[in-house]
Amino acid sequence: MDQQVFATKPSSPKEPWDVAIIGSGPAGLTAAIYTTRGAASTLILGGEVWGGQLMLTTTVDNFPGFSEGIEGPVLMEKMRSQAERFGAEFINANVDAIDITKRPFEIKSRDKTFLAKSIIIATGARTLWLDAPGIKELIGKGISSCAPCDAPFFRDKKVAVVGGGDSAMEEALVLTKYASEITIIHRRNEFKASMAMQEKVKKNPKIKIIWNTEVFKANGESKLESVDLKNNTDGTISNLEIDGLFVAIGHSPATEIFKGQIELDERGFVKNEGTKTNVPGIFVSGDVHDHIYEQAVTAAAFGCMAGMDVLDYLAESGSREK
Secondary structure (H helix, E strand, O other), X not given: OOOOOOOOOOOOOOOOEOEEEEOOOHHHHHHHHHHHHOOOOEEEEOOOOOOHHHHHOOEXXXXXXXXXXXXXXXXXXXXXXXXXXOOOEEEOOOOOEEEOOOOOEEEEEOOEEEEEOOEEEOOOEEEXXXXXXXXXXXXOOOEEOOHHHHHHHHOOOEEEEEOOOHHHHHHHHHHOOOOOEEEEEOOOOOOOOOHHHHHHHHHOOOEEEEOOEEEEEXXXXXXXXXXXXXXXXXXXXXXXXXXXXXEOXXXXXXXXXXXXXXXXXXXXXXXXXXXXXXXXXXXXXXXOOOOOOOOHHHHHHHHHHHHHHHHHHXXXXXXXXO
């Protein structure tokens, strides 16, 4: 297919981009597809490690359009290629700071300063993983943080969930549709999840609970085979043979550089009204504000909305024609 360029770059570094997108997961790249096709010059500051959480995912079976599934990194490569085909400029660099007091906005990255008439924050949220030997090495090899994404791979197998909040309960309940046995491992003697969620879990015959216990180590070479557990009461170590481990101890939004400039909630997620932040001209999309759904397809949907809202903003502010 011939290259289709809808958006062109500013003619010099002193001229601002119509929009700068900070982040390069499904939200950021989808936003770029819309802004470039809307003829807005678009800069993507994708990060030194780009692509978001899907770069750590193996087969993605729940993203529309891929009936046989698609590898997470392959899906992200396709999204990036699509955004670049329409004229987006992609830079593999982290953003160090933004200055919202100036118009156009200033974005500092390494030793460079970029100017932008608008910004889309799409930095996502990082999964909080267990700090135990073997965990990081086996992510995507039996260890996951998303039951809706990966539960079908554990049909008729034994799995465990780590956590005690609503997200852990939800993970366990999703897994009951596939796994033969689910063990919830919780470091305390009671859950912090809502009573309604706790009741659902405790009534399900497939689910058992191990209290006052932490994962001490994950075992396996090419795939997860078992976990060593440490009892917090008496310090004893035991071994649990499982095929899958789902970590549900929360997410940390990547919003450090926006503190003091963009309104954040008590957990650090960007406060939003639709895709708008408290600063006119700065928009948000994806898991950096969405701590409910946390799916690639919803992140992409938020990216679509942010891209369209930016185009309207640029037209209404006189920065470009409708």
